[in-house]
Amino acid sequence: MQTNLADFIRGTADGDEADAILRKCVHCGFCTATCPTYQLLGDELDGPRGRIYLMKQMFEGAPVTRSTQLHLDRCLTCRNCESTCPSGVQYGKLVEIGRKVVEEKVERPMRQRLQRRLLASFLPNSTLFTPAMKLGQQFRGILPRKLRAKIPLPERPLAAPTNKHERKMLMLAGCVQPAMMPNVNTATARVFDALGIEIVTAPGAGCCGAIRLHLGYNDDALDDVRNNIDAWWPYVENGVEAIVMNASGCGATVKEYAHLLRNDPAYSAKAQKIVDLTRDLAEILPMYEEELVALARRRGVHTVAFHPPCTLQHGQQIRGRVEHLLTALGLEVRLPADSHLCCGSAGTYSVLQPKLSYTLRNQKLDRLEKLEPQMIVSANVGCIAHLQSGTSTPVTHWIQLLEHLLYG
Incomplete structure (x- = not known):
């Protein structure tokens, strides 16, 4: 795909990356066959190829409208298209750049701005989210159906392991998971304990950054990323074997830390080390199959x-x-x-x-x-x-x- 980027983005880090990604696209349309929103809506602009065209036009200086914003909003960022694409188009990275640009150029209706700001402020903040979730679980039975569907039933807590082991791995506790499904983290620690590995968590670590990143609050998301690196770094320096991810959404984001901070001289090298250490459960536990x-x-x-x-x-x-x-x-x-x-x-x-x-x-x-x-x-x-x-x-x-x- 040939490109001619507009002055506002030409020569920038985002512009250079978007240009390289766009040039890989050969318009084949294989991606549409595996795009969930295209399958539901049947609209070319609600598939990866159509969204790529919209972003290309936007990067080349064409007017940006609420319609462009809507089609990008409808994207799940599932990245199924990346698994399908024979040309290796990194659609996930491209759409993040596209969303950043469209947020700068199109003002959302007030209701949407408030809704998105609330989500970006509330969900990653465990000091707010955890008590709210506990309150919701307590009164779950009388809540409206739509709200009740968002609140899982409380779990009977598992006992956390107390054994100390020479081998240690760091785990991201997460922001919503400890409140919604705390036994996931405890079960992780118990399984690793049975293998002679101690799971530790860094008290200062919080949201991986995914929530704010996908909502378009890029600066806030990068603050989340830097905060986690700062919280983890003493453990890294002490030789922790790996950083364990038991939420695949967090794992996918943490593995992007080096890319997200590639232009930050204070953090780029540390971010790469974090990526090198990060492993999903599905990468670690199969090694202990026997x-x-x-x-x-x-x-x-x-x-x-x-x-x-x-x-x-x-x-x-x-x-x-x-x-x-x-x-x-x-x-x-x-x-x-x-x-x-x-x-x-x-x-x-x-x-x-x-x-x-x-x-x-x-x-x-x-x-x-x-x-x-x-x-x-x-x-x-x-x-x-x-x-x-x-x-x-x-x-x-x-x-x-x-x-x-x-x-x-």
Whole structure:
């Protein structure tokens, strides 16, 4: 694709990156076949190729309208198109640049500005989100249906391990996960404890930055990134083996830290070190398959359906490892026919684009439930909560299932 960037972006870091990405696109349209919003809406501008054209025009100086903003808003950033693209177009990076530009050039209606600012201020702030979630769970039964769907039932807390081990790995606790599904972090620590590895957390670490980044608050998102690097750095200097991610959305974002801070001389080298250390559970635990098989016991769960989050299979390009490990542990793991497609959660998407989000969720659940599993497992807090809101079949993180197999 030939480009002729406008003066406002030519020669900038974003402009150079956007130009390089655009020039890789050959207009083949393979991406439209796997784009969830194109499949639902049938509009070229609601598929990756159409959005790329819109962004190209915008970068070349064409007028930017609310229509452009709407089509970019409808994108789930699932990055399925990247897995499909034969030319290696990095659509995820391109759309982040496009959203940044459109936010600068198009003023949103007041209601949208307030809604997005509230989400960007509330969700990543655990001091606000955690008590609000506890209050919501306490009064969940009398809340309106739409709000109740956003609040998972409280979990009976697991006991955190107290053993000390020479081997240590750092874990990002996350911003919403400790309030919504605290047992995911505890189950992670318990599984690693059984392997002789101590999981530690840095008290100062918070949101990975994804929420603010995808909402267009780039400067705030970069502050989140730098804050985490500062919180983790003493542990890195003390030789921590890895930084463990048990939320695939966070993992996909943390693995972008070096790219996000590539132009920051104070943090670029540190960010690269963080990326080098960051591993999803699905990258670490399969290395201990023999040990886990020896430790596991059959405890009433035989058949599960697995929903691989987009941030795992497309964002991090990790496929097949969870299924393989669970199968080795004696489970029958079933995948739906559309396992490559998004469930519609996509961070704040279910709040900002509820109609599309819940249509995608219902389609996904229909295929998952046809597999007749005892439970549905996934690897990201947003996907789990979103799917659970539409089904009576238990939905849980696969690390919680693994912990159950080890401890009962």
